[in-house]
Amino acid sequence: MSTVYKLKPEQVTESLVVLYAPHREAQATKFVEAFGGQALVIRPQQTLDLTSLDPDKHLALVFDEAVSLQSTGPKPPGPVFVAFEGNAMVHRLKHGGGKGEQVAKAVGLSKVSGDRQLTVLDATAGLGRDSLILAALGCSVTMFERNPAVRELLQDGLDRASIASDVTDVVERMSLRKEDFISASSDIEDESFDVVYLDPMFPDRSKTALVKKEMRVFKQLIGGDEDADELFEPAYRISKHRVVVKRPKAAPFLANKTPSLQIKGKSGRFDIYTKKAF
Ligand SMILES: C[S@@+](CC[C@H](N)C(=O)[O-])C[C@H]1O[C@@H](n2cnc3c(N)ncnc32)[C@H](O)[C@@H]1O
The missing domain is CATH 3.40.50.150 (Vaccinia Virus protein VP39)
Structure with missing residues (x-):
């Protein structure tokens, strides 16, 4: 079994943190390659507690069932994503x-x-x-x-x-x-x-x-x-x-x-x- 490596908040210097579910790896990787700014990619074998980050400095982009933007810090509001259906x-x-x-x-x-x-x-x-x-x-x-x-x-x-x-x-x-x-x-x-x-x-x-x-x-x-x-x-x-x-x-x-x-x-x-x- 592969070990899970836990990242500490002080290791995060980038303003955008990218997380992805395994089935979204290709899309997340493509995004980071094309992204002009600084982004930190959290691979599935790594973990990072988003609530431990400074919400004024870091934002997360999550590739999962939906692609969403997630605020960091304690008690963040829910994710922001686009849902056109069921409206x-x-x-x-x-x-x-x-x-x-x-x-x-x-x-x-x-x-x-x-x-x-x-x-x-x-x-x-x-x-x-x-x-x-x-x-x-x-x-x-x-x-x-x-x-x-x-x-x-x-x-x-x-x-x-x-x-x-x-x-x-x-x-x-x-x-x-x-x-x-x-x-x-x-x-x-x-x-x-x-x-x-x-x-x-x-x-x-x-x-x-x-x-x-x-x-x-x-x-x-x-x-x-x-x-x-x-x-x-x-x-x-x-x-x-x-x-x-x-x-x-x-x-x-x-x-x-x-x-x-x-x-x-x-x-x-x-x-x-x-x-x-x-
Ligand atoms: C206030 S939001 C628009 C909200 C939108 N009307 C809606 O209903 O969801 C403004 C958006 O315009 C984009 N934007 C601003 N200037 C732009 C430009 N020159 N070309 C393309 N997108 C631009 C921003 O990146 C941002 O996502």
Whole structure:
């Protein structure tokens, strides 16, 4: 029997700790090879107590039944992963209950006739929640995500959903480009998508933002998307009808551009930049 080697917290200097179940070894290894930053790989014959690590310094990426991000330190919140299947809201949206959703109004779905499929480019896909809503409402969605760890979660969510019968048709309308939208945009033609959707991270330092586990790991992993203003110009050029920017309530306009319309919600708003009517 092979001995299990227990790692001590002081041996962990890397900010990202990667753990994997044996059946996920190839995927985890591929991720680490491609990952630009510092990552420590914990092999199945090693153990590490994640609760003994400093939660402000270390985050874990776990390849198991799902791929998830896990905070470290004592009493960490639960793992963050993508689950598109079994979602009651998607079920409702698929069956015609969603044109009143704020994001649906923001992209202009109420302005197009039932059989027209809008093409949406989601330049900042994250965990794909907004893209999922738009795809459930019938849009064809092309997602861009530049963070390698977030991409693993998103791809894993798409893979599981593609074999889950309740959402197979929805995720067939979603595709993922594992690239930075700003650099990739030069190869995308003018007005080639009906709508471009932007939801970059905003450097919000309020405590409420830290309450949500998704926010906590995203802040740690990504920070504040400091170059977010650079998304605006290519997004505007590539969109045919409008650019939609999701923003926290108190955030300034993206790239200092005043929107043509706004939809305000409880905690956030959509700034809409219209070009041509639908
Ligand atoms: C706030 S999250 C988006 C959440 C998403 N709307 C959802 O519903 O799950 C922002 C994401 O955009 C990504 N991002 C920011 N700038 C990007 C860029 N230039 N190209 C691709 N992805 C980008 C970040 O890595 C992060 O995952």
